[in-house]
Amino acid sequence: MSRIPEAFADGPAFIPYLAVGDPDYESSIEYVEALERGGADVIELGLPFSEPIAEGPTIQNAVVRALEGGMTPTRFFEFVEELDVDVPLVCMTYYNLIYRYGGERAERPRAFVEKAAEVGLDGFVVPDLPAEEADPLREACDEFDLDLVFIVAPTTEGQRLERIMEQVSGYVYVQARLGVTGARSDVSTQTDESLGRLSDWDVPKAVGFGIKTGEHAERIVAGGADGIIVGSALVDIVAEGHENGDSAEAVADRLEQKARELSEGAEKGFAQRTPHPERT
């Protein structure tokens, strides 16, 4: 049963992302837990795939580190079970890992979803799975009561929006700008347009791609987003710590601090909204 809706019930949701197993299993546990302490409302856990076509260099490198550290789908599920956090967890990965899970005789992609439900995951984001190809996964998610998050891009319009609206659950991932993941110093005006297109959707709208600072978070939430998704800015901290040989504890502290900055930025943005929306 997905816990995601609750996360949006109480003000804007801060949704951080980390690649699981980056740079190693143990550190990664600490990092994810630090995100919760920093105010995460939902956490996106990246299950590393060898061909991350939607990612920029920051997350590509994280994926390489995690794979070299021995991360696999099986280890990923162990990781989720071992985590001591109390927020909803979304698995972000590419479709081939979902599809292949369980070996040649498994029921695809049901086997992966069943296992995900068992370890306590709440949903999925699959960047290379557009609505057109999502039926099998959608059905499995329905069976196990998990959410399937879809991305809406700046280029998504008309019929495509409707198709996604029919399939999406949990939240919609509003891609702030064209391109691949990665922190940016500017936040695109494409965000406002996208949010505008989605204004009548019931599902919460979380904006991602390029959010780097508390200020960004503030501005985006002030502009109407129900949540913010932040990946590269956090992965950068992991990468830097790894390069400098810092202790996992020190890195976890920095992650918590950054999470807090972003989470508080989102809250500030929410406070600025006029007319102030009612909290449900």
Next chain:
Amino acid sequence: MSRIPEAFADGPAFIPYLAVGDPDYESSIEYVEALERGGADVIELGLPFSEPIAEGPTIQNAVVRALEGGMTPTRFFEFVEELDVDVPLVCMTYYNLIYRYGGERAERPRAFVEKAAEVGLDGFVVPDLPAEEADPLREACDEFDLDLVFIVAPTTEGQRLERIMEQVSGYVYVQARLGVTGARSDVSTQTDESLGRLSDWDVPKAVGFGIKTGEHAERIVAGGADGIIVGSALVDIVAEGHENGDSAEAVADRLEQKARELSEGAEKGFAQRTPHPERT
């Protein structure tokens, strides 16, 4: 007026060849004079051309040395004038030097022949001038009473022989084997066949290509040749002396000695002929 016929009047003619100016003008004078001392009956003087297509490596290298030493047609004529020898001299060169002599306005190839007659040359061998293209040179030679020697190759048969017979004067250069000039340790059986084909010709038959020793000379004259032409075996001596830094005098002595070996070989061969031909 050509003096070549006389050279064949009194037994077999020994006809050595050297590239004029190899390796320098002064030495070359000494070398040619040494050949006369060694028994030369006619001397072929090579006027070096940049593209000696009928020559093997030995004479190619001699040509390069002579050209690098500054040999030109003008210097060649000076050389001939300066020579102190009393045997007929044949100029061996390629047609372009004959054709181009005297500059753009000269009468071609008459200008070259006129000058040749003036300095005392007796005839020409032009390896890249077959009978078909020889009319202009033949006419100029007739005008100045010089001989035009033609080569008969092992491949020359039938009509071609007749065409050459009509044009040739002085002697016919019987090419002992296919290929380019160069000393060989064997003497081809092609020689006998060629001499056979020419048995009814009036003009003397001198055999060249590959004659290296007195024994070769003996065998060839015994087989019916009226003369022998030797180039590479002599040029080898010049090249060796040049490489070893020997004095011109020492090289000249060696040339004289080799010339004597060849000349005496020819005489021996002549003595073996049965029935002994009458001397005229």
Next chain:
Amino acid sequence: GKFGRYGGQYVPEALMPAIEELEDAYERYVLNNEDGFMDEFRQRLRDFGGRPTPTQYAERLSERYDRDVYMKREDLLHGGAHKLNNALGQVLLAKYMGKERIIAETGAGQHGTATAMACAHLDFDCEVYMGERDINRQRPNVFRMKINGAEVNPVTVGRGTLKEAISETMRDWATNVEDTHYVIGSVVGPHPFPAMVRDFQSVISEEAREQMREQAGTLPDSVLACAGGGSNTMGAFAEFVDDDGVDLYAVEAGGSSLSVDEEKGVAPNSASLSTGGEGVLHGARTKLLQDYDGQIMESHSVSSGLDYAGVGPELAYLVDENRATPVNVDDDAALEAFHRLSRMEGVIPALETAHAFAYLENNHEDLGDTVLVNVSGRGDKDLESVIEETEKRGIENAPDMSMFSGGLR
């Protein structure tokens, strides 16, 4: 957009509108010849590309194998490989669609050079992504792209081969999708690419079928084509698929071995049709070289152009349907075939192409009386590799190349 269970459109949402736009353009211009697109395409293929290419009777091979061997000479196409058929088609389509910029990925460099040539011809800006390892293996092709005015962007992620270059090009496309067309180089990627690239390449079998009828008086018993991504393969097969009597052989790169090293994530071959499992990569469901979990393996072949972990979905389908037979030959056999064809027929094949001839050498007795082999490209681009690999492996039928032991300079 499906071939049985294969194909589909597995791409980021940001690209979906562009793919739908392309699907529309494909249907209008390619399938329905709107605005005379196909007429213009065919004319440019003729005048710029040099079509038709001949189908040649290979006299000495025919004697060697005691059957009639014909060669479809795509090596004579402008640029030296079949790749221009597709590159020209797509760049022209981009022009009809009003795009302003072309991107492409390339492995051996043949698709990159073909795209660069087509872009120079049609006055397009062009950027080509190429793995760094491939750049080093195929320097002359990199240089050719640059003198044709293209930018060549090195891809350093992973092992730096085609797989990584495709991912990187998809990222560029996702960023610049509004004015940019991605010219995919093979019958891979999301629909409509596999169908569209096949249609552009099917001129190969369209001509060959007609030429066989005219010259041999019969259709071939077998058609052989090397298969990496599979564009020359589908091009050579397409018009024969409905001819039941014609056996279709997709010859894959067996590399050094068909086994895989799951630990290192490396398959020392590129035989995805022969050994791969079903999965989703680069926009399509197809057969892939992958480990138990679904991570994509690094493939290997002595020939860069075959060095890819996936394969066109339509080929996967034809194999499952038993309409095409996947076979493979190893690196050594391909090198031997390279030298054999060069020496016996005076045609220096690409190392990719050499795989098809290696299969012919080893299995000619099973191929019927009349065999058609697609000469997908010429080998000039491979000379450096051939020197190095021939020496390293001590290939027996090679000429003495000691003067080249330091390479071509």
Next chain:
Amino acid sequence: GKFGRYGGQYVPEALMPAIEELEDAYERYVLNNEDGFMDEFRQRLRDFGGRPTPTQYAERLSERYDRDVYMKREDLLHGGAHKLNNALGQVLLAKYMGKERIIAETGAGQHGTATAMACAHLDFDCEVYMGERDINRQRPNVFRMKINGAEVNPVTVGRGTLKEAISETMRDWATNVEDTHYVIGSVVGPHPFPAMVRDFQSVISEEAREQMREQAGTLPDSVLACAGGGSNTMGAFAEFVDDDGVDLYAVEAGGSSLSVDEEKGVAPNSASLSTGGEGVLHGARTKLLQDYDGQIMESHSVSSGLDYAGVGPELAYLVDENRATPVNVDDDAALEAFHRLSRMEGVIPALETAHAFAYLENNHEDLGDTVLVNVSGRGDKDLESVIEETEKRGIENAPDMSMFSGGLR
């Protein structure tokens, strides 16, 4: 055997019988199609060679020069240059004549590779003489000859270029004349070579004339072809010679300067038609680069294939008769044209060919409304030279090639 005062048969007597035999074979097989020789030749040119080659409308050049520019695409012929037309013709003729062995000389390596390919195709032993300097400038071509099974014999005499290689091949021929045919690579040498090579190459203008009629609806006002020995030149001109309205331009290599250094015996160009004097070389009377005495000069061009001190006698004749116009462009202009054509039309020309396009760039206003340029060959063989020379000279319109400053490896 003469073209006015030019031509003839200035060769050693030992070769004359072979030349007479060749003359006879030329008349019977080539001129009179005895035993269907020409039919077989044309069929092999089609199936093995890839003829016809297209005549392409060059859109961007036409726009640049504000007139219609067409390109005859001999670069698409098998082997990458027009050379195969002649090599295939002569090797086939040698087969009809019962010869067993083929020798050839080569400068840029294009004729050598074409001959090696033709010999592999027709199962002949083949030896190619090549100047050592050219071997070093054209390593890929040397390698291609070897993998086609030919022996490559380095010629070290003199400066080691084409002139010396021709002399050396004549020596081989004089030695092995009975079973050997010498495949001369251009419209040079003793009769019947200049006429025969022209006849084999005239397929270029035969096709182009017809293609111009069909595609342009008119004959060209001018035909441009680069001229070294002149085989592509005569091939491009032959069928237009009787068309009075068609101006013929033979574009020679101006090298670095048209002046000569008599002292050193070096002409820093290969412009024998433009600046040479009448003389006799390599079997024929023609125009030559020579000094006052008649010694042959070392020629020079950035393009190996034009680097020759002589020229075909028929071209000398056409120039004297004012039927063809000899012009020239220097090395820098040729390099610029190389880059221009590559970038604007997606056709990478041989450096030889680039000379013709350089003349077009500088003189297009005098060439009439419709210009036909013969693309005699492709530039793949020249990539190393282009890198080196472009860098050395700082050619302006070249792409950034800093990554290649060490060459292609």
